[in-house]
Amino acid sequence: MSTIGRIFVVLNLLLSGGFLYFAGVHLTNQTDLQQTLETEREERSQREDKLSSDLQSAQDKLADATNGLTATEGLLNAAANERDQLKDANETLQSTLQQINGQVTSMSSSWNQIQGKLESVEQQLTRTRETASTSEQERNEAVREKNEAVAELADVRQDLSNTEADKASLQSTYEDTVQTLQERELLIEALRQRLVAAGIDPGVSNLVPALSGSVIRVEPSGNYLTLRVQEGDQPVQVGYTFSIASGGRLKAVATVSEVYTNGAAFCTFRTVSGSAGPEVGDEAFTRR
Numbered sequence: 242m243s244t245i246g247r248i249f250v251v252l253n254l255l256l257s258g259g260f261l262y263f264a265g266v267h268l269t270n271q272t273d274l275q276q277t278l279e280t281e282r283e284e285r286s287q288r289e290d291k292l293s294s295d296l297q298s299a300q301d302k303l304a305d306a307t308n309g310l311t312a313t314e315g316l317l318n319a320a321a322n323e324r325d326q327l328k329d330a331n332e333t334l335q336s337t338l339q340q341i342n343g344q345v346t347s348m349s350s351s352w353n354q355i356q357g358k359l360e361s362v363e364q365q366l367t368r369t370r371e372t373a374s375t376s377e378q379e380r381n382e383a384v385r386e387k388n389e390a391v392a393e394l395a396d397v398r399q400d401l402s403n404t405e406a407d408k409a410s411l412q413s414t415y416e417d418t419v420q421t422l423q424e425r426e427l428l429i430e431a432l433r434q435r436l437v438a439a440g441i442d443p444g445v446s447n448l449v450p451a452l453s454g455s456v457i458r459v460e461p462s463g464n465y466l467t468l469r470v471q472e473g474d475q476p477v478q479v480g481y482t483f484s485i486a487s488g489g490r491l492k493a494v495a496t497v498s499e500v501y502t503n504g505a506a507f508c509t510f511r512t513v514s515g516s517a518g519p520e521v522g523d524e525a526f527t528r529r
Contacts, residue, residue, distance in 0.1 A: 334411060334418060338412065345408065362390055452475075452483070456520065464511065465507070465510070468525050470525075481527060485524075486524055487520070493518060
């Protein structure tokens with residue numbers, strides 16, 4: 242073989258070896274790329290499964306929160322309706338008590354008149370007995386009038402006793418109604434605060450806007466106080482209810498009855514059971 246042929250054979254062998262080397266390297270890289278791609282596919286599938294699971298969990302929590310909100314709104318509406326009914330019953334009881342007080346006053350007046358009449362009859366009977374010239378008929382008439390006055394007095398006493406018993410019963414019912422009304426209003430306020438504290442907007446149309454302020458005066462007599470309300474998006478109005486608290490403890494519930502031009506509000510209040518009552522400097526808020 243000539244030298245040129247030998248050179249071509251050597252070149253052919255070198256080229257063949259280089260081709261085999263590059264083919265092996267390419268095959269190895271392709272295998273590595275396929276493994277990497279499969280790994281990424283598995284990781285992406287796992288991430289998708291995890292995201293799907295998290296999404297389903299979030300949807301379940303949202304459904305639970307929605308159901309809880311709906312149930313709470315139903316409780317708020319029911320409590321508000323019962324509070325209105327108790328207010329109506331309270332007004333009816335007050336009217337009945339006033340009527341009974343009028344009847345008691347009238348009966349007391351009748352009692353005094355009958356006692357005066359009885360005394361007059363007794364005096365007349367005494368004079369009749371002392372006067373020898375008084376006829377038997379006049380004495381009998383005086384005795385009859387006295388007996389009638391005594392019987393009428395006994396009837397009035399019985400009516401007065403029955404009226405006092407009815408008054409006591411109505412007073413007890415009135416006090417129970419007032420206590421129940423206060424408990425319902427405190428329950429409504431507690432439910433509102435629980436919703437707001439949980440970061441949930443109650444969404445009830447009759448809720449007042451979020452206002453806050455402080456107690457600047459407590460009247461020495463009667464359940465009256467004055468609030469200084471901070472300016473907000475909506476002004477304070479008559480009928481708004483404020484919770485009076487100090488140190489995170491509810492002390493009273495105040496209802497606005499008059500609003501002044503300087504931002505102050507005159508209120509009536511009801512003290513919470515177990516509390517000493519509101520004081521100057523206590524915080525006031527409609528809801529949080």
